[in-house]
Amino acid sequence: MIMAKICPNCNTKNSNNAEFCQGCGQELENVPQSTRSFPIILIIIIIVAVGVPLYFVWSFVIGPSMNENYLEQNGINGTAEILDAQQTQTFVNNNPEIKMTLLVSVPGKEPYKVTYKTVVPMVDLSKVQPGNKWYVLVDPKDPQNVIFA
């Protein structure tokens, strides 16, 4: 097998130890690296293939359950009236994600608005109608961090 460096500029075949192209003078030092671009694409595909599901697991399963545990222990009890409820384009296990505008009331504070996104089981969809009231737990450090109790 004859090893050769192909010039990326003019396609001249140069000897494998050539530093510059005989045809056009292009520096050839980086040419062998181009053969590595295929594994890099593979690595990117693997990162995307693993990362995207991980992102969904994190944002819809692990993150919310950690937040739920935290609020169950530290949250302030309050009530929330649903002012607006809209389905987003996201579904988790065929259950739609609902984006709600809530009017949250906690003791010692003026009622305030919170945008709340949560995945609602199909059977509970009728419960998230505007006008309905829910008990909520509110993060004492972040009034926008609210979950249904």
Ligand SMILES: [Zn+2]
């Ligand atoms: Zn060349």
